[in-house]
Amino acid sequence: xxxxxxxxxxxxxxxxxxxxxxxxxxxxxxxxxxxxxxxxxxxxxxxxxxxxxxxxxxxxxxxxxxxxxxxxxxxxxxxxxxxxxxxxxxxxxxxxxxxxxxxxxxxxxxxxxxxxxxxxxxxxxxxxxxxxxxxxxxxxxxxxxxxxxxxxxxxxxxxxxxxxxxxxxxxxxxxxxxxxxxxxxxxxxxxxxxxxxxxxxxxxxxxxxxxxxxxxxxxxxxxxxxxxxxxxxxxxxxxxxxxxxxxxxxxxxxxxxxxxxxxxxxxxxxxxxxxxxxxxxxxxxxxxxxxxxxxxxxxxxxxxxxxxxxxxxxxxxxxxxxxxxxxxxxxxxxxxxxxxxxxxxxxxxxxxxxxxxxxxxxxxxxxxxxxxxxxxxxxxxxxxxxxxxxxxxxxxxxxxxxxxxxxxxxxxxxxxxxxxxxxxxxxxxxxxxxxxxxxxxxxxxxxxxxxxxxxxxxxxxxxxxxxxxxxxxxxxxxxxxxxxxxxxxxxxxxxxxxxxxxxxxxxxxxxxxxxxxxxxxxxxxxxxxxxxxxxxxxxxxxxxxxxxxxxxxxxxxxxxxxxxxxxxxxxxxxxxxxxxxxxxxxxxxxxxxxxxxxxxxxxxxxxxxxxxxxxxxxxxxxxxxxxxxxxxxxxxxxxxxxxxxxxxxxxxxxxxxxxxxxxxxxxxxxxxxxxxxxxxxxxxxxxxxxxxxxxxxxxxxxxxxxxxxxxxxxxxxxxxxxxxxxxxxxxxxxxxxxxxxxxxxxxxxxxxxxxxxxxxxxxxxxxxxxxxxxxxxxxxxxxxxxxxxxxxxxxxxxxxxxxx
DNA sequence: GTTTCATTCCAA
DNA sequence: TGGAATGAAACT
Numbered sequence: 001x002x003x004x005x006x007x008x009x010x011x012x013x014x015x016x017x018x019x020x021x022x023x024x025x026x027x028x029x030x031x032x033x034x035x036x037x038x039x040x041x042x043x044x045x046x047x048x049x050x051x052x053x054x055x056x057x058x059x060x061x062x063x064x065x066x067x068x069x070x071x072x073x074x075x076x077x078x079x080x081x082x083x084x085x086x087x088x089x090x091x092x093x094x095x096x097x098x099x100x101x102x103x104x105x106x107x108x109x110x111x112x113x114x115x116x117x118x119x120x121x122x123x124x125x126x127x128x129x130x131x132x133x134x135x136x137x138x139x140x141x142x143x144x145x146x147x148x149x150x151x152x153x154x155x156x157x158x159x160x161x162x163x164x165x166x167x168x169x170x171x172x173x174x175x176x177x178x179x180x181x182x183x184x185x186x187x188x189x190x191x192x193x194x195x196x197x198x199x200x201x202x203x204x205x206x207x208x209x210x211x212x213x214x215x216x217x218x219x220x221x222x223x224x225x226x227x228x229x230x231x232x233x234x235x236x237x238x239x240x241x242x243x244x245x246x247x248x249x250x251x252x253x254x255x256x257x258x259x260x261x262x263x264x265x266x267x268x269x270x271x272x273x274x275x276x277x278x279x280x281x282x283x284x285x286x287x288x289x290x291x292x293x294x295x296x297x298x299x300x301x302x303x304x305x306x307x308x309x310x311x312x313x314x315x316x317x318x319x320x321x322x323x324x325x326x327x328x329x330x331x332x333x334x335x336x337x338x339x340x341x342x343x344x345x346x347x348x349x350x351x352x353x354x355x356x357x358x359x360x361x362x363x364x365x366x367x368x369x370x371x372x373x374x375x376x377x378x379x380x381x382x383x384x385x386x387x388x389x390x391x392x393x394x395x396x397x398x399x400x401x402x403x404x405x406x407x408x409x410x411x412x413x414x415x416x417x418x419x420x421x422x423x424x425x426x427x428x429x430x431x432x433x434x435x436x437x438x439x440x441x442x443x444x445x446x447x448x449x450x451x452x453x454x455x456x457x458x459x460x461x462x463x464x465x466x467x468x469x470x471x472x473x474x475x476x477x478x479x480x481x482x483x484x485x486x487x488x489x490x491x492x493x494x495x496x497x498x499x500x501x502x503x504x505x506x507x508x509x510x511x512x513x514x515x516x517x518x519x520x521x522x523x524x525x526x527x528x529x530x531x532x533x534x535x536x537x538x539x540x541x542x543x544x545x546x547x548x549x550x551x552x553x554x555x556x557x558x559x560x561x562x563x564x565x566x567x568x569x570x571x572x573x574x575x576x577x578x579x580x581x582x583x584x585x586x587x588x589x590x591x592x593x594x595x596x597x598x599x600x601x602x603x604x605x606x607x608x609x610x611x612x613x614x615x616x617x618x619x620x621x622x623x624x625x626x627x628x629x630x631x632x633x634x635x636x637x638x639x640x641x642x643x644x645x646x647x648x649x650x651x652x653x654x655x656x657x658x659x660x661x662x663x664x665x666x667x668x669x670x671x672x673x674x675x676x677x678x679x680x681x682x683x684x685x686x687x688x689x690x691x692x693x694x695x696x697x698x699x700x701x702x703x704x705x706x707x708x709x710x711x712x713x714x715x716x717x718x719x720x721x722x723x724x725x726x727x728x729x730x731x732x733x734x735x736x737x738x739x740x741x742x743x744x745x746x747x748x749x750x751x752x753x754x755x756x757x758x759x760x761x762x763x764x765x766x767x768x769x770x771x772x773x774x775x776x777x778x779x780x781x782x783x784x785x786x787x788x789x790x791x792x793x794x795x796x797x798x799x800x801x802x803x804x
Numbered sequence: 805g806t807t808t809c810a811t812t813c814c815a816a
Numbered sequence: 817t818g819g820a821a822t823g824a825a826a827c828t
Binding site for chain 1: 811814815816
């Protein structure tokens with residue numbers, strides 16, 4: 001086994017296959033599948049993944065592997081196979097599949113450098129180059145370009161005075177801290193202690209410390225614990241009693257946190273009923289997909305926790321996926337509290353280094369539970385006993401860049417391999433999942449009642465058009481306003497929800513209707529009050545607010561739409577006594593601020609929590625008795641077939657924040673389209689009826705779950721090019737697919753231009769098209785060249801969630 | 805006849 | 817993806 005099959009780090013069609021390399025004798029046996037290695041590829045060196053070992057190759061002239069990058073494989077055999085599966089299912093490159101499964105820290109960084117050839121003195125170089133090589137024998141390629149000395153370099157490279165080398169670097173270093181280790185045994189330490197001068201009492205203390213705790217300790221901790229200075233320690237190091245050593249430590253974002261240990265709570269009858277089949281499946285090593293459909297506050301989390309308990313008792317591991325925005329401290333607390341050190345947490349708030357360290361805890365099997373966002377589904381466990389996906393309907397489980405996978409599909413694929421259950425939990429399951437449960441593909445488990453049988457909050461829908469007619473032009477209906485005042489008096493808490501951050505959404509001239517658009521994208525700019533600027537959320541373009549209309553020179557400029565910031569201002573005006581905490585991307589961007597704000601709210605330091613999406617989930621505070629949704633329909637009119645579903649889900653989730661404990665809750669939903677079924681049915685909290693209705697709509701319009709979707713988006717700077725290519729692709733697909741497939745296009749994307757690139761698309765609706773995947777591959781092959789050279793972009797998404 | 809630029813091909 | 821080889825156009 002001295003030949004390795006390697007997938008190289010070149011994301012391109014032609015290199016999307018394994019290349020064979022010889023393993024140098026010194027590495028035979030230590031280079032294993034799943035490891036990262038450095039290999040020569042053409043003239044340079046790059047990273048690769050070993051996918052297989054073999055004795056023979058079809059190629060005669062094999063190059064040798066330069067060096068391994070890992071001591072142990074970073075991908076297990078199962079993950080290697082999963083990578084192939086990902087590439088096949090999402091039409092991505094294998095290398096992209098592998099990289100998606102690993103923390104970003106493990107992705108290679110490349111550096112091109114120039115070094116003086118061996119035995120060459122800098123003075124031998126041309127005068128221009130000498131200063132660059134006097135101090136050091138190497139120079140970064142980028143610097144050489146910046147100094148405009150490239151041609152000089154090339155000349156000297158031809159003379160063999162300078163070599164060009166390629167370095168593959170690690171992105172993140174393992175964190176190392178100075179530790180102190182006793183160099184002697186306990187017995188020897190006791191003897192040494194006696195020898196120490198009585199005046200050096202501190203030194204004796206240190207030795208005593210190691211007699212009682214004979215293992216390495218971080219220098220800083222030692223110093224602070226014994227209240228000594230580093231001199232004391234270095235004196236002992238001098239005497240060869242102790243030793244200093246750099247030891248690797250984990251960056252643990254939760255290390256200073258105490259988590260109160262919790263114990264399994266007695267389950268309600270309903271919970272027992274649903275947990276039984278899950279535990280059965282765990283114990284029997286059977287693969288099933290369960291859809292746990294439980295209303296908000298029905299105690300799904302406790303079902304998760306106790307299922308995991310069963311898994312751990314079997315000596316297996318658990319993966320829990322939660323949407324990024326609900327990966328709140330509260331959520332983490334519940335898992336850490338129950339399983340303590342056995343839990344690793346992965347989410348986007350961690351630095352690359354922290355993520356890497358959490359990941360390594362998993363790799364080394366130091367933990368057996370992972371709680372994390374989408375990518376945690378790839379946790380490198382080798383003995384998975386359950387995969388739980390909370391808030392199953394959340395769209396954030398779909399990755400919107402390559403590889404465009406859905407965590408639910410990956411979870412099911414992995415669970416099949418490990419013969420273990422998948423639990424999809426939600427109060428408002430996605431139509432796809434619920435339909436599958438109805439078809440008995442998934443097993444449906446229902447928790448129809450809240451814990452302690454509290455009733456769901458009473459919901460009232462307010463027609464804002466009536467408010468307008470009766471002269472109320474504020475953003476609070478009179479009903480909501482009265483209720484807010486009432487709660488303030490009663491010292492109860494209020495949550496106000498608005499799914500738009502910032503101030504106003506767009507700015508329009510009142511006289512001529514002119515709306516300021518982004519010059520690079522075909523979309524209106526968003527007003528941000530803090531900087532008095534208008535920004536484009538797609539390309540980042542910024543400009544100042546015009547004082548007069550650029551079109552008709554009118555000065556009547558109106559700000560439309562309402563953002564959290566504006567609501568906060570207004571609250572300050574009409575209810576100056578109310579203490580408000582605002583939570584949106586702007587106020588929670590700094591690390592830990594999210595937690596701080598929630599903590600303050602919990603401690604009653606504010607009466608009103610005002611926020612965007614991020615407050616819709618997971619909040620569980622006893623004192624919240626009123627939830628107000630300021631504008632329920634902002635999402636409703638987006639060009640997206642899921643907008644009704646999303647609206648229903650969001651409204652239901654937000655409503656679920658109220659009255660989860662003793663105090664009953666009330667919900668006020670303000671809307672301009674009260675008669676829309678998703679608003680109306682969210683009001684009556686009737687998922688089943690919503691499901692029926694929406695399924696009908698989907699059926700008539702031929703959308704999922706009745707049809708599969710695939711979306712091809714073509715972008716280029718020139719409109720003509722985009723149109724012709726989209727036309728060709730559409731035509732080709734029509735010729736390849738059956739008559740049952742519906743090929744829509746070419747049409748301009750809902751956002752027809754982003755960042756000066758025109759966007760066209762082709763949407764395919766189909767039930768069964770075995771040729772589709774192949775046809776798409778051929779298309780990607782066909783345009784591969786143009787995509788590399790002329791800036792053409794073609795993205796293919798099998799099962800898209802965003803149709804823009 | 806030489807240089808320069810763009811395009812295509814290749815990598816084990 | 818980066819680079820080398822190839823071929824065509826521009827330049828002396």
